[in-house]
Structures are given as structure tokens and as C-alpha cells.
Amino acid sequence: xxxxxxxxxxxxxxxxxxxxxxxxxxxxxxxxxxxxxxxxxxxxxxxxxxxxxxxxxxxxxxxxxxxxxxxxxxxxxxxxxxxxxxxxxxxxxxxxxxxxxxxxxxxxxxxxxxxxxxxxxxxxxxxxxxxxxxxxxxxxxxxxxxxxxxxxxxxxxxxxxxxxxxxxxxxxxxxxxxxxxxxxxxxxxxxxxxxxxxxxxxxxxxxxxxxxxxxxxxxxxxxxxxxxxxxxxxxxxxxxxxxxxxxxxxxxxxxxxxxxxxxxxxxxxxxxxxxxxxxxxxxxxxxxxxxxxxxxxxxxxxxxxxxxxxxxxxxxxxxxxxxxxxxxxxxxxxxxxxxxxxxxxxxxxxxxxxxxxxxxxxxxxxxxxxxxxxxxxxxxxxxxxxxxxxxxxxxxxxxxxxxxxxxxxxxxxxxxxxxxxxxxxxxxxxxxxxxxxxxxxxxxxxxxxxxxxxxxxxxxxxxxxxxxxxxxxxxxxxxxxxxxxxxxxxxxxxxxxxxxxxxxxxxxxxxxxxxxxxxxxxxxxxxxxxxxxxxxxxxxxxxxxxxxxxxxxxxxxxxxxxxxxxxxxxxxxxxxxxxxxxxxxxxxxxxxxxxxxxxxxxxxxxxxxxxxxxxxxxxxxxxxxxxxxxxxxxxxxxxxxxxxxxxxxxxxxxxxxxxxxxxxxxxxxxxxxxxxxxxxxxxxxxxxxxxxxxxxxxxxxxxxxxxxxxxxxxxxxxxxxxxxxxxxxxx
Amino acid sequence: xxxxxxxxxxxxxxxxxxxxxxxxxxxxxxxxxxxxxxxxxxxxxxxxxxxxxxxxxxxxxxxxxxxxxxxxxxxxxxxxxxxxxxxxxxxxxxxxxxxxxxxxxxxxxxxxxxxxxxxxxxxxxxxxxxxxxxxxxxxxxxxxxxxxxxxxxxxxxxxx
Numbered sequence: 001x002x003x004x005x006x007x008x009x010x011x012x013x014x015x016x017x018x019x020x021x022x023x024x025x026x027x028x029x030x031x032x033x034x035x036x037x038x039x040x041x042x043x044x045x046x047x048x049x050x051x052x053x054x055x056x057x058x059x060x061x062x063x064x065x066x067x068x069x070x071x072x073x074x075x076x077x078x079x080x081x082x083x084x085x086x087x088x089x090x091x092x093x094x095x096x097x098x099x100x101x102x103x104x105x106x107x108x109x110x111x112x113x114x115x116x117x118x119x120x121x122x123x124x125x126x127x128x129x130x131x132x133x134x135x136x137x138x139x140x141x142x143x144x145x146x147x148x149x150x151x152x153x154x155x156x157x158x159x160x161x162x163x164x165x166x167x168x169x170x171x172x173x174x175x176x177x178x179x180x181x182x183x184x185x186x187x188x189x190x191x192x193x194x195x196x197x198x199x200x201x202x203x204x205x206x207x208x209x210x211x212x213x214x215x216x217x218x219x220x221x222x223x224x225x226x227x228x229x230x231x232x233x234x235x236x237x238x239x240x241x242x243x244x245x246x247x248x249x250x251x252x253x254x255x256x257x258x259x260x261x262x263x264x265x266x267x268x269x270x271x272x273x274x275x276x277x278x279x280x281x282x283x284x285x286x287x288x289x290x291x292x293x294x295x296x297x298x299x300x301x302x303x304x305x306x307x308x309x310x311x312x313x314x315x316x317x318x319x320x321x322x323x324x325x326x327x328x329x330x331x332x333x334x335x336x337x338x339x340x341x342x343x344x345x346x347x348x349x350x351x352x353x354x355x356x357x358x359x360x361x362x363x364x365x366x367x368x369x370x371x372x373x374x375x376x377x378x379x380x381x382x383x384x385x386x387x388x389x390x391x392x393x394x395x396x397x398x399x400x401x402x403x404x405x406x407x408x409x410x411x412x413x414x415x416x417x418x419x420x421x422x423x424x425x426x427x428x429x430x431x432x433x434x435x436x437x438x439x440x441x442x443x444x445x446x447x448x449x450x451x452x453x454x455x456x457x458x459x460x461x462x463x464x465x466x467x468x469x470x471x472x473x474x475x476x477x478x479x480x481x482x483x484x485x486x487x488x489x490x491x492x493x494x495x496x497x498x499x500x501x502x503x504x505x506x507x508x509x510x511x512x513x514x515x516x517x518x519x520x521x522x523x524x525x526x527x528x529x530x531x532x533x534x535x536x537x538x539x540x541x542x543x544x545x546x547x548x549x550x551x552x553x554x555x556x557x558x559x560x561x562x563x564x565x566x567x568x569x570x571x572x573x574x575x576x577x578x579x580x581x582x583x584x585x586x587x588x589x590x591x592x593x594x595x596x597x598x599x600x601x602x603x604x605x606x607x608x609x610x611x612x613x614x615x616x617x618x619x620x621x622x623x624x625x626x627x628x629x630x631x632x633x634x635x636x637x638x639x640x641x642x643x644x645x646x647x648x649x650x651x652x653x654x655x656x657x658x659x660x661x662x663x664x665x666x667x668x669x670x671x672x673x674x675x676x677x678x679x680x681x682x683x684x685x686x687x688x689x690x691x692x693x694x695x696x697x698x699x700x701x702x703x704x705x706x707x708x709x710x711x712x713x714x715x716x717x718x719x720x721x722x723x724x725x726x727x728x729x730x731x
Numbered sequence: 732x733x734x735x736x737x738x739x740x741x742x743x744x745x746x747x748x749x750x751x752x753x754x755x756x757x758x759x760x761x762x763x764x765x766x767x768x769x770x771x772x773x774x775x776x777x778x779x780x781x782x783x784x785x786x787x788x789x790x791x792x793x794x795x796x797x798x799x800x801x802x803x804x805x806x807x808x809x810x811x812x813x814x815x816x817x818x819x820x821x822x823x824x825x826x827x828x829x830x831x832x833x834x835x836x837x838x839x840x841x842x843x844x845x846x847x848x849x850x851x852x853x854x855x856x857x858x859x860x861x862x863x864x865x866x867x868x869x870x871x872x873x874x875x876x877x878x879x880x881x882x883x884x885x886x887x888x889x890x891x
Contacts (some may be wrong), residue, residue, distance in 0.1 A: 068829030068866055098850060238831030239819040241765020241805035246830060248764035256759070281748060299747070299754045300768070375769050375777055375832040375865050424767070424832025425865050458770040634826050638871070643828055645867025668774035668863060677857035679869035 030099070034061075034666030037096055038182075044207035046165070047158045049095070050079065052207075056186055056200035058085045061095040064150060065396050065430075066234060067423045069697045071147060071637030073232045077631055078151040081218060082159030085199075086186030087225065092233060097398035097418040114355060119217040124430050148599065148693040154316055160215035161329050165206040170197045173205075220629065220690070224266050227688075229634035246393035246421040247379040251451035254381065255284060258455050259302040259440055260310065261464050264498055264661035265521045266317030269293055277306035286310070286445055292436075299392035300455055319521035319661040321343060324470065327658065328366060331472045331493030331518050340491070344499040347510030352487030358478040361549050365475065365538045366722040369656035370468035371665070372489075376424020378437045378456040382445035384409070389416045389445060391438070396422030396430040406434045408442035419519035427646070429527035434466035462671055463663040464531040466525030469494045471534045475542040483550040484560060486510065490538065493518045498531020502597050503704075504539065506561040521661060528646060529685075529698035533596035536702030537709075537723065540593035544710040545719065554592055555580050566601055566626050566689055570594060574603035574624035577685060586607075588619060591711030593703035600627040600694030604644065604703040606680070609711040614730025616652055625704075626687040627694040635682045636696045643700025644682060649674030653724050732791050735795045737762070739807030745776050749795035753787075754778040758793050758803060765805040765835050769863070776862025779836035782881075786843035805835035808842060818842055826874040829866035836862045843875050850882050 005171040034048035038061060042054040051059040060079050066072040072092040080090055110385060111270040163183055170188035172177045174195060183188050200261040220227070237243040262268060272293045274286035282302030287294040293312045297303035380393035382405070389409050395401040395418075401417035409416065443455040446711055458466070462719050471494035478487040489509040495516035504511060526532070547557035555575045571594050575581075584590060587609045594603040623640050630636050653672035657664045665671040711719040712729040733744040738761060745756045745873030749756035757766050757780070766789060773854055778851040779791045781803040809815050815823075826875045837860070844851055851859070856873055864872070877883065 042817060070829055071831075122779075128866060174798040231823070234831070235818065235823055235828050238834050239764075239822045240809055240813075241835050243831055245767075247768060249760060250764070299755055299759045301747070301749075301751050303843040304771075373865050375767070375775065375863065378770065423830060425830040427865070454767070458772070458775075501834065518878060629752060638826060638868070642867035642871050645869060646865070649867075667772055668770050673863050673865065674867075675863060676869040676872060679873075680869070681873075682870050716843060 011302045032396075033224045037098060044203040046162045046207060047211055049155065050083075050158055050501055052162075052203040052381060054087065054200045054201055054203060056089050056164075056198050058083070058090045058186070058199070058598065060090065060092045060155070061265050062092050062094045063418060065094070065394065065398070065423055065426075067396070067426045068234070069639055070232045070234075070632060072229060072234065074147045074631045074635060075151050076190040076233070077230060078147065079155040079159045081225045082156045082215075083163050084183040085159075089186060092480045094398070097402045097420060098414075099399065101115075102660070113143050129542070133537065148628075148695055151631065152693045156217050157213060157215060158211070159453075160217055160718045161211035162206070163211060164212050164215055165209045166199055166202050166211065167413040169202045169206040171204070173197060175322070186468075189625055207235040226629070226631050227633070229632055232632075232635055239241060241420060243422055245376055245379075246381070247376050247382040247424065249392045249453060251381060251383060251420065254453055255296050255298060255448070256300045256303050256453050256455060257294050257296040257444060258291050258300065258307050258457055259294045259566040260307050260312060261436070261460065261461060262317075263341065263567075263663075264314065264316040264319050265465065266319045266661075267314040268317065270313040272310055272312035274299070276309035276311070280309060285448065289440060289443055292440060294440065294454070296444065296448060296452060303455075304457060304635070305705040315523065316661050318354045321436035322661045323659050324368070324657045327470050327518070327520050328472055330520075331516065333476060334492050334493050334518055339516075341517040342497050342499065342515045344497075344513045345504070345511035346490075347487070347511040349489050349512040350486045352510040353476065353478050353489070355478065355486065357481055358486055359549065360476065360478050361546055362474065362476045363542055363545055363719075363721060365541065366472045367534050367537060367656075368523060368692075369465075369470045369524070369658070370533075370650050370654055371462055371656050372425075372427045372429035372463075372527060373654075373671065374425030374427060374429050374713075377458055377461045378438055379453060380441040381451055381453040382441045382521045384445045387415060389440065389442065390419065391416065392419040392421055392447075394421045394426075394430065394440070395435065396423070396426055396428075401435060401438050404438040405442040409446050427528040428530070429466055430681050431466075431526055434523050434525050436464070442662060458668070459666045462667055464523075465656065465663070468494075468527030468533060471521070471523040471536070473538045475538055477542065477546055479546060479550055483535060483552050483557070483697060485546060487704060490514065490515065492534065492538065494531070494534060495519050495524050496531060498535055499520075500533040501530065502532045503534055505596055506543070506558070507563055508561060520658070522658060522663075528643065530700040531554055532595055532698070533650070533665070533705070536593065536595035536597070537544055537706050540703065541709055541719075541721070542708035543640065544591070544706070544713065548713070553581070557615050558592070558594065566687075566691060567594060567596065567711055568624050569687060570601045570624050571605040573685065573687065574605050574622050577624065577683060578605035578607075578622040587715075589711045589715035591707045591709065591714060593707040593710060595699070595702040597696030597702060599692060600625065600654055600699035602626075602640070602699045602703050604707045604710050606704065606707040610712075610715065610729060614724055614727030616712060616729065618648055618678060619705075620706060621680045621682045621704070623682060623700060624682045624687065625699070626686065626689045626691065627696050627699070628689055628691040629693050630686050633686065636686065638698035639696045640684045641682050643698065644681050644704045645674060647701040647704025648679070649710060651708055651723060651725055653726060655724050734794050735856055736794075736799065737785055737801040739803055740801075745794045745797075745841045745850055747794060749774075749791045752763055752801070753780070753792045753794055753797055757789065757802075764825060767835055768831065768838075768853055772819050772862075775833070775836075776840060777836045777861060778835050779839040781839060781843060784843070784846065787842055795797045803839075805839060808838065816842070818845065818873040821875040821879040825866050825878065828869040829868055831864075833864045834863060834868075837864060837868075841872070844876070851876065851884070
């Protein structure tokens with residue numbers, strides 16, 4: 001897995017560093033490369049990510065991919081805030097997929113969180129991190145990281161540093177002290193004389209100064225752009241059909257291709273007779289790859305007909321006996337052997353479980369593989385011409401995609417250009433660790449003299465996913481006579497542990513969270529909120545079980561295990577807003593869950609009933625969110641709404657199952673995604689606690705499934721311990 | 732043999748094989764990319780267009796079926812000068828789209844609903860809006876439709 005490889009590289013590089021170093025705005029070679037790429041006529045680059053034109057235009061080169069979460073608008077708000085930019089002259093473009101634009105700040109925040117070496121990464125100099133980020137082609141969007149790392153630690157500092165450079169330049173020109181100058185709407189103002197200078201007039205000279213990093217960021221009470229629901233830049237083009245996604249790329253002479261890969265992951269293409277495909281009108285070429293076959297045609301329909309006419313023979317890579325059942329059996333076996341890969345927690349759990357006077361409660365939970373189901377199936381266009389490969393499409397890491405394309409094509413990185421396009425959903429699927437399509441399209445492009453767009457059919461998309469891992473857990477706890485938990489053990493089996501990103505925050509004296517690492521032949525990856533879905537479901541379901549065992553109201557029970565602080569406030573607020581404890585309509589019931597991930601705490605209450613067919617019907621939902629500071633409330637609310645709906649969807653109906661090593665689902669007909677009729681009306685409330693900024697793209701998801709399962713228990717007395725819920729609560 | 736039809740009021744002639752789905756004829760032959768490919772089996776609705784006013788999933792209609800018919804795509808909703816319909820404006824006002832990929836289809840479905848049922852109830856919206864949105868924009872889709880229709884949306888009561 002790419003992420004793991006990167007972790008080791010970071011760990012290795014860190015040994016070279018050490019000590020506390022100042023923030024830097026990229027090294028000199030990155031700065032000069034960025035200036036070359038962005039300055040153009042009458043423009044000046046600041047810290048690689050910002051260009052100020054002599055015509056006063058301000059351009060932000062965003063190192064993130066806006067997948068519709070509004071991060072580009074949010075990043076612009078953060079930059080404009082500290083720069084005191086003229087909002088009407090500001091625009092955001094995607095940073096070129098070039099190493100100068102590797103995301104150094106993200107290296108510091110994201111990698112330290114994900115790598116498991118926070119201390120080491122935190123102590124690394126930014127200049128060294130910059131080198132590492134560039135080496136690793138880090139230009140990633142994931143981990144709910146855009147605003148809290150790139151924005152908070154990168155663009156706000158850059159905005160403030162640039163503003164200081166503009167003020168110093170103006171002070172020199174006007175011959176007045178820096179202290180007499182202020183800034184507003186893209187101007188440096190000398191109030192005493194009534195004179196002002198435009199940023200555009202100052203940019204050339206200011207760009208020659210070294211930017212200070214010892215800058216004071218604004219007090220939230222002075223915010224003009226942050227905290228405002230500024231309409232997202234990307235929306236108008238998404239309501240009239242003009243927005244251009246990777247799927248929409250059209251090039252003169254372009255052909256369209258589609259692919260069939262080995263149905264059993266790990267299998268290889270053994271043989272394929274191309275004739276049946278070539279007999280179909282419009283099919284031009286059948287290309288064999290190591291573990292897939294590609295049909296190139298005039299258009300997609302012809303390519304698809306061609307692919308369906310083929311009968312390729314694939315090996316199973318020795319994985320032909322793997323199934324959903326064997327994966328769970330292997331997880332149970334690992335748990336039974338009792339040798340955890342990693343343990344987190346404190347206190348003597350064994351002793352506390354054996355202590356007299358306690359009631360021991362146990363429960364087993366199972367969670368299936370989940371598919372991302374992004375609405376735009378993978379589509380990349382590539383053209384190899386005159387020794388250069390151009391690739392167009394939407395990926396969560398353009399620099400990583402460029403490197404993967406270069407590697408597959410056997411070209412050096414400077415012979416490859418990646419052109420980022422809009423992304424039609426991702427949720428983790430387009431991360432660089434599993435970019436099979438980049439590899440495929442680059443290899444195909446090297447064999448044809450024209451541009452070629454490779455489109456994955458929905459069937460390919462569903463059966464060749466990078467799934468949320470199938471996972472299981474045995475929860476064990478001891479309840480004291482006072483109704484308080486004295487011991488908590490979670491033995492969970494899945495590929496990654498997720499212990500740091502999803503903390504256990506209840507006040508329990510003895511806790512052991514034990515990870516039993518288990519991998520199968522299926523490609524697994526980051527699925528919106530990553531390991532928080534599994535930890536959230538098991539922890540919050542089991543808390544509910546313990547509350548009912550103790551005979552205490554589920555909110556009250558949680559409050560008994562929460563000291564005063566952010567989690568407690570979130571829970572109290574969501575209970576209050578939902579009218580927790582007040583009567584509900586006959587046939588309805590409420591459930592609650594609180595999950596923290598990516599430094600954001602979300603509490604949700606779900607009110608549900610059972611439909612006639614025994615499946616859940618969700619009527620209303622309340623979400624209370626503490627992400628520290630909200631940059632754009634309307635965009636943030638959209639993320640919480642979307643996360644909650646996706647959480648309900650996966651919990652109610654979604655599962656990828658495996659038989660004979662291959663995925664059994666193929667399309668939306670057998671992978672059931674929630675539709676509008678079953679989406680509740682939602683009340684979203686933010687608590688601006690001022691705590692360190694947390695993520696917003698992912699944390700809305702994890703509480704939804706356990707809150708619903710808990711509501712169904714309250715309604716029917718049936719405990720759902722295996723997902724999806726489907727009609728398990730039926731009488 | 733070419734198949735004659737109208738797209739957004741203009742006569743067109745589809746030259747592809749008769750079994751070519753309308754979706755691919757619109758996208759690849761006419762070069763109009765606002766209508767999206769999502770699933771190919773009429774399950775998600777990303778490819779929704781109007782055929783003689785009826786909401787239709789164009790991935791599953793062969794061009795041989797549209798001879799002489801009048802097709803409207805997302806590009807054909809706004810006025811000739813680009814002025815958006817009230818429905819599209821409500822989509823912006825409610826900041827509905829996230830990734831946006833399904834929204835052409837969602838807007839076409841909503842437009843078809845409002846053409847037949849100008850004052851839809853929640854049940855009408857539930858029945859008509861069956862397109863998939865993976866970003867989970869459903870609550871805002873519902874609110875935007877109610878807003879443009881001037882009907883009241885349900886809201887969760889809060890005790891706060």
C-alpha cells in the first residue's frame with residue numbers, strides 16, 4: 001500500500017532532521033519554478049501558492065482537489081482574510097501538477113497524523129518536509145485536511161506574511177512608518193494622509209522580499225471572510241451542464257476504450273481471443289494488459305459491446321477460495337489466538353473483568369466491505385505524442401497521478417503532464433494508492449497514435465473497488481454496581497487500526513483497544529471517514545447495549561462517562577435540540593451516537609420507524625458538530641448533511657460480498673444506495689468552540705449508522721450487530 | 732440510416748447504429764456533455780433527459796426509439812441568453828450541488844415533476860425524485876423544489 005510505503009519514507013527521512021525549525025515558504029528552487037509557471041505577464045508569485053497581478057487580480061493556486069466539498073472557496077476565504085484581499089478580484093485555480101506545488105503544509109499536518117510518528121514529523125523542518133512532500137508527489141486531498149492544515153497552517157500564514165511584505169513596501173514608497181499603515185480590500189492605506197497604494201502597484205517589489213513567518217493571525221472577532229456562507233465558486237457551472245469532468249474530455253481524433261480486469265483480485269490475464277470484439281462495428285483494437293483487457297473503439301457503446309463479446313481467461317492468483325465467510329473466519333481465528341498487532345489504552349482490563357460484583361457484557365459485530373459508488377465512473381484521457389504524455393482527468397492527488405502515469409508509460413516525470421479536471425465524487429476512491437486506471441490508460445496511450453479516453457463501466461467500478469475493509473470486533477465490558485463501566489475491551493480485526501484518528505473518549509478506568517491485523521485479496525482503501533465507520537459503529541452500539549443492560553437512558557449513560565468538555569457539550573446539545581426524552585410519534589423511536597474523528601466531534605440523534613417491508617424509515621435527524629471553527633457555514637452544513645446521508649445509506653443497505661475470490665455485486669441494482677425518499681430532514685448545529693480546527697468532509701458520517709441501529713433497538717428490542725441493517729429489525 | 736429528431740428545439744440527425752443509447756449519441760455525436768453517464772442500466776438517473784416532455788433515462792433508450800421526437804437536455808433548460816430557470820436558480824440559492832455530477836439529472840427530474848405537479852407534496856417529491864446522489868444532497872434538493880414551488884418543507888422540530 002502506497003500510504004504505508006510513504007510512512008516508512010517519512011520515518012527514514014526524519015532521522016536526518018530533528019530540532020525545531022522555522023516555517024518556510026518552499027525552498028528557492030520550488031519558488032523559482034512556481035514563479036516561472038504562474039507569473040506570466042505582470043504577475044508576481046508569493047510563496048508558490050499566491051499570485052498578485054499588477055492589475056490587482058489575486059490568484060490562489062489550490063493544492064487541493066475540490067470534489068464539491070467547497071474546499072477551494074474555503075481556502076480562498078482563509079487567504080483573503082489574512083491578506084485583506086479585494087474579494088471581487090480573487091480567483092482560485094488548481095495548482096499545476098508540478099513538484100513546486102507539492103503541499104508542504106499538508107506534509108506537516110496530514111502525514112504526521114496518518115504516519116504514526118507525530119513527534120518526529122512535528123519536529124521536522126518545513127524545508128526538509130517540502131523536499132519530502134515533493135519527493136512523494138504529495139498533492140493529496142483526503143483526511144478532511146484541506147482547511148484545517150492547508151488553510152489554517154498554510155494559506156492564512158501566507159496571506160498574513162504577504163500582507164506584511166506589501167505594507168513594508170508601501171512604507172518605503174510613502175516614507176511613513178509601518179505602524180501608520182493599514183490594509184483593506186486590496187489596498188495599503190495611510191489614514192493620516194488619506195493616501196493609499198494598490199496591491200497591484202506594490203506586488204513586483206513586495207515579491208522580492210523574504211516573507212515573514214512570525215505573523216499574527218487575525219482575531220476571529222475581526223473576521224470579514226471566514227465564518228461567512230460565501231456561495232461556492234463551483235456551483236453555477238453545475239446547474240447548467242457546463243461543468244467539465246474527466247468523463248467530459250473531448251479531443252480531436254479521440255477514441256474511447258473500456259476495460260475488463262481480472263474478476264479475482266490478484267489474478268492475471270492468461271489469454272483472450274480478440275476476434276469477437278474486432279467483429280463489432282467501430283471496434284479498432286484489443287489490448288492485453290497484465291491483468292486486464294482493453295477494447296478501443298470509435299465510441300463508448302462500441303467499446304462496451306466489444307468488451308462484452310470477449311471471453312478472456314484470467315487466473316485467480318491463488319485467491320479463488322476467498323469469500324466473505326472465510327474472511328470473517330480468519331478474523332475470528334486471529335482474535336482467538338490473542339496476539340494483537342497493536343494495543344491502545346490504559347489500566348488492567350483483565351483484572352477489572354474478573355473483579356467481584358461486576359457484570360460482564362459481550363457482543364460480536366460484523367461489518368462488510370463498502371464501495372465508494374462515486375457517481376462519475378473512472379474516466380481518464382491520455383495522449384502520447386512527440387515523446388510527451390498528456391493525461392486529463394480527476395484524481396485526489398494530481399501529482400501522484402502524474403508519477404503513476406510516468407511509471408506505467410516508462411517515461412520520466414518531466415515527459416508527463418497531468419491536467420486536473422472536476423471530480424464527480426470520490427470519497428477516497430481517487431487516492432493515489434489505488435490508481436489502476438492511471439496505469440491502464442498510460443499503457444494504452446503508449447500503444448495508439450491518437451488520444452484515448454478510458455471509461456470504466458459501472459460494473460467494473462463496483463467490482464474493482466478499493467473498498468472500506470470488511471471488519472469484525474468483539475466488545476467486552478464490565479459494569480459496576482453503580483452502573484459505570486469499569487473495563488472496556490475492543491478486539492477488532494481489519495487491515496488498519498485507526499486508533500489515533502478515532503479516539504476512545506469515554507471515562508473508563510481500564511481500556512484495551514486491540515487491533516488484529518487481517519488482510520484479504522481485496523483492494524481496500526480510504527472510504528469517507530476511513531476507520532471511524534467501524535469504530536463508530538461498534539463503540540456507539542456497545543455503549544447503547546451497556547446503557548440498556550444498566551437500565552439507564554442512553555444519553556444519561558454516556559453523560560455518566562464523560563467529564564466536562566467538548567464531547568459532553570456536543571452530546572448535551574444534540575439531546576436538547578432533538579427533544580431527547582420527550583414523547584415521539586407512535587411507531588417511532590430515537591437513537592443517539594457520538595463519534596470523534598479528524599479532530600471533529602459529531603453527535604447525532606436519529607428518529608426512525610420500520611417500513612412495511614421491515615427496513616428502516618428515517619424521519620428526522622439532528623447533528624451537533626464541534627469542528628473548532630467553521631469557515632463557511634453553508635458549505636460545512638452540506639458536508640454534515642451529505643455525511644449523515646451516506647452513513648445511513650451504508651448502514652441500511654450497502655454491502656460488497658466476496659465469493660470464490662470475486663466481488664458479487666455489479667451495479668446499483670445489487671449495491672443499494674439510499675434515495676431521496678429515505679433521506680430525513682436534518683437539523684445541523686455547529687458549536688464554535690475555538691478548539692484546534694477539525695475536519696468537516698468526513699466526521700458527519702460515522703454516528704449515523706449506530707444512531708439508527710440504536711433507534712431500532714429502542715423501537716423493536718432487536719439489536720443489530722451485523723451490517724447492513726436491511727430488514728433485521730423486522731418483527 | 733440516420734435518425735432524425737430534435738434536441739433542445741434544433742433538428743439533429745443521429746448517424747450511429749440504431750441500438751446506440753441516446754445518452755452516447757448526445758454525448759459523443761452531438762458533443763453535449765451536460766447529460767452524464769452513471770450506470771448504464773437506468774438505475775441512477777444521471778443521464779435523465781426529457782423526451783416529448785417525459786422524464787427518461789437516456790442510457791437505456793436506443794436512438795431507434797427517438798425518431799421524430801423532441802428531446803430536452805440540461806443545456807436546453809435555460810433561456811437562449813443563458814438566463815437560468817427559477818429551478819436552476821433555486822439550486823444555486825440552496826447551494827445544492829456538491830460534486831455536481833448527478834445534478835443535471837436531478838434538475839431534469841425536478842423540472843419534469845414541477846411541469847406536471849406545480850405544487851408537489853413531500854410524497855410527490857419522494858415518488859418523482861429517484862435519482863441517486865452519492866454526496867447526499869437530498870435534503871437540499873427537497874428544500875429547493877419546495878422553495879421554487881412555493882410549498883412548505885417539513886423541518887425537524889428543535890427544542891432549542
